[in-house]
Amino acid sequence: MTTAPASANGALTFPEGFSWGTATASYQIEGAAGADGRGLSVWDTFSRAPGNVRGGDTGDIACDSYHRYREDVALMASLGLNAYRFSIAWPRILPSGRGAVNQRGLDYYKALLDELGHRGIAAAATLFHWDLPQQLQDEGGWAERDTAARFADYAAVVAGALGDRVDRWITLNEPQVVASHGYRTGEHAPGVRDPDAARAATHHLLLGHGLAVQALRAGSPGGVPVGITLDMHPVRLPGGPGTDAVEQASRIRDAELNRLYLEPVLHGRYPAQARQTLLPPDSVLALGDDLEVIAQPIDFLGVNYYAPIFMRAGDPADLRHGERKVAGGDLPGVVEYAPAGLERTPMGWLVDPEGLYELLVRLSEDAPGLPLYITENGCAAEDYVNPNGDVNDVERIRYLHLHLDAAARAIRDGANLAGYYLWSLLDNFEWGYGYQKRFGIVFVDFGTQRRIPKASSRFYASVVRANAVPALPAT
Numbered sequence: 001m002t003t004a005p006a007s008a009n010g011a012l013t014f015p016e017g018f019s020w021g022t023a024t025a026s027y028q029i030e031g032a033a034g035a036d037g038r039g040l041s042v043w044d045t046f047s048r049a050p051g052n053v054r055g056g057d058t059g060d061i062a063c064d065s066y067h068r069y070r071e072d073v074a075l076m077a078s079l080g081l082n083a084y085r086f087s088i089a090w091p092r093i094l095p096s097g098r099g100a101v102n103q104r105g106l107d108y109y110k111a112l113l114d115e116l117g118h119r120g121i122a123a124a125a126t127l128f129h130w131d132l133p134q135q136l137q138d139e140g141g142w143a144e145r146d147t148a149a150r151f152a153d154y155a156a157v158v159a160g161a162l163g164d165r166v167d168r169w170i171t172l173n174e175p176q177v178v179a180s181h182g183y184r185t186g187e188h189a190p191g192v193r194d195p196d197a198a199r200a201a202t203h204h205l206l207l208g209h210g211l212a213v214q215a216l217r218a219g220s221p222g223g224v225p226v227g228i229t230l231d232m233h234p235v236r237l238p239g240g241p242g243t244d245a246v247e248q249a250s251r252i253r254d255a256e257l258n259r260l261y262l263e264p265v266l267h268g269r270y271p272a273q274a275r276q277t278l279l280p281p282d283s284v285l286a287l288g289d290d291l292e293v294i295a296q297p298i299d300f301l302g303v304n305y306y307a308p309i310f311m312r313a314g315d316p317a318d319l320r321h322g323e324r325k326v327a328g329g330d331l332p333g334v335v336e337y338a339p340a341g342l343e344r345t346p347m348g349w350l351v352d353p354e355g356l357y358e359l360l361v362r363l364s365e366d367a368p369g370l371p372l373y374i375t376e377n378g379c380a381a382e383d384y385v386n387p388n389g390d391v392n393d394v395e396r397i398r399y400l401h402l403h404l405d406a407a408a409r410a411i412r413d414g415a416n417l418a419g420y421y422l423w424s425l426l427d428n429f430e431w432g433y434g435y436q437k438r439f440g441i442v443f444v445d446f447g448t449q450r451r452i453p454k455a456s457s458r459f460y461a462s463v464v465r466a467n468a469v470p471a472l473p474a475t
């Protein structure tokens with residue numbers, strides 16, 4: 001188990017060899033949507049259809065990182081970062097999702113990986129960060145079992161072509177969000193609103209993960225570590241459960257949001273507490289030894305943390321200020337709520353570093369010895385270039401300081417945390433919000449593609465340099 005000693009001035013330090021990085025995703029930063037033989041993805045189709053994305057924004061150009069990757073890697077190097085999490089666009093490699101490989105797509109990622117290698121930045125490559133080839137969606141996408149097999153084929157291709165340059169593979173990013181937003185509510189691509197499709201997608205995403213783990217292991221020379229990234233939403237009851245209904249509801253929601261993905265991957269079973277409306281149907285499950293495949297041992301777990309959920313006793317039919325119904329149908333006597341005094345980011349997400357602390361400690365108890373990486377954490381802020389030409393994002397510095405402090409405390413208290421990837425390097429295409437929400441530590445002027453490092457990038461560089469959380473700078 002890693003230990004994080006306190007430094008001479010009392011600051012919490014991180015273990016030696018800790019990975020310090022930023023995270024991005026292909027559709028959100030690359031642009032170059034039609035370049036070099038790239039096929040269509042579901043996000044191209046979805047964002048180009050009116051009404052799906054704020055302002056009608058698309059990822060057609062985004063940060064143009066496809067052409068400006070050298071500048072972006074140089075920015076990371078200037079901040080002293082030693083790790084980078086990015087995603088590979090499946091439709092650049094297999095434009096139709098299957099069959100013929102597009103060599104020019106592979107060449108792009110080879111060039112990016114070589115650039116990272118020259119700068120001493122370790123590469124964590126995610127295979128699926130939501131840009132499914134449109135052609136596979138036309139055949140049903142993740143609601144169809146065949147997509148899992150196609151994902152494994154794609155994994156085998158990238159393992160063979162890029163496995164000598166990648167330091168860490170991540171199969172999927174946030175399958176929970178794909179199933180819920182992509183197939184149940186339709187607020188993300190592919191925009192499907194079908195509860196049964198969402199239940200099936202949950203299982204096929206996980207099956208795809210298991211098959212891809214096998215393919216990556218078989219195809220990557222030298223044993224590149226393989227893991228998955230899950231979005232985790234701790235359910236918090238700060239005053240204790242109070243009633244049995246709250247206790248039970250908190251277990252149900254934890255099962256549906258977190259353990260629906262965690263338990264199959266770690267233990268080869270679906271959580272009994274989840275409601276039938278979210279669990280994969282028997283017809284989907286009955287088709288083989290899927291759960292054994294899904295539970296292939298992984299080398300690390302990637303955790304994305306933004307905000308927890310709070311629950312308390314209340315009346316879903318008579319909500320108080322700050323309360324809302326528990327998602328997924330009414331649970332009598334219980335409500336979700338926003339505790340008074342907790343800040344929210346412009347996304348409306350609660351700022352609660354204690355959620356991160358609890359999560360890391362709990363995961364390390366549940367999966368002893370499994371290295372954890374925070375593969376995303378960060379916040380949107382109302383950033384702007386001030387008259388001096390600077391972006392003084394004090395809210396983001398405060399957010400990062402609080403969460404890095406929570407991570408360091410969790411390590412001190414036994415969490416097996418090996419790295420932190422800040423979301424995000426650059427302002428980028430924030431899915432349904434388009435370019436309206438800025439998450440970067442580097443400001444992007446989308447009209448000119450000029451990059452302007454924000455104050456938070458200098459704060460983060462100082463953390464990385466010290467390998468410790470410094471005192472919060474005076475504002």
Ligand code: FCB
Nearest residue numbers: 025173174423430431439
């Ligand atoms: C996560 C996504 C990532 C980004 C952040 C803000 O759910 O994985 O792409 O949009 O949220």
